[in-house]
Amino acid sequence: MNWDHARIFLAVARAGQMLAAARNLGLDHATVTRRLTALEEDLGAKVFARRPSGCTLTAVGELFLPIAERMESEMLRAQTLLKDADLRLEGTVRIGAPDAFGTYFLAPRLPYLAERHPGLVFQLVPLPRTFSLSKREADLAVILDRPQEGRLFSRKLTDYALGVYASRDYLARTGPVETTADLADRTLVTYVQDLAYSAGLDYMEALAEHAGRRFECASAVGQLEAVRAGGGVGILHEYAAAQQPELVRILPDIRFQRTYWLVVHADMRDLRRIAETERFIVDEVKAARASFNG
Structure with a gap:
């Protein structure tokens, strides 16, 4: 049952005229007539006797009236509950x-x-x-x-930036990284290529050709933790790396921006x-x- 049709039925039953009901609902007369006709087609019977003086309920309309009123009550109750829940931020x-x-x-x-x-x-x-x-x-x-x-x-x-990082302990153990040539005997911590779900994650090729070894991790958090633990050199989010005092920015000319x-x-x-x-x-x-x- 279409609630909108029942709503218009109630308005006409209460006003006694389709024109008055249309004004009360903010609709035009043709829309009210069309919706009532659709309701009667759904029910398979006339709900109003339409006369020049107005509309009166038929026997079927009398039976349908309390049903439509219950529908209206439930709709109002639902609107109140949902509205109050949203106001309470629950x-x-x-x-x-x-x-x-x-x-x-x-x-x-x-x-x-x-x-x-x-x-x-x-x-x-x-x-x-x-x-x-x-x-x-x-x-x-x-x-x-x-x-x-x-x-x-x-x-x-x-926008956010990514840069190249290594841990202080890693650099103390393996020596400084001043150019990409210094990556030849280092481990590059990088993503898993076929699991990169966005073109925005594609930035490791800038270093891959220079590195001697690779450790691939699908998680950006995992990459940061591997670099922080001294596992190698990686391209990390600058806002995340800045929170880790163990990390040092290296190769400052290599930088990426994403959104x-x-x-x-x-x-x-x-x-x-x-x-x-x-x-x-x-x-x-x-x-x-x-x-x-x-």
């Missing part, structure tokens, strides 16, 4: 993000948003190769490539819990803008 917000951004930027900050809104549960999930906002795999997502299709709202969060985009499904963006989370992420990134660009 529920779950799932945020998808690349592992470096999720681990080194969002994870230390989201607990403060959770303190501010105790009725919300925040879920931070690593961004896989593919994901769907419409299937609720994430409510918001931070991605590397701006989406070109779908009912998605996207905004640029920030983070924040994406929300258009149908979800007006929900207050989503809007509050979006605003929080945008504000936190803005406050830390300098760290993303070294």
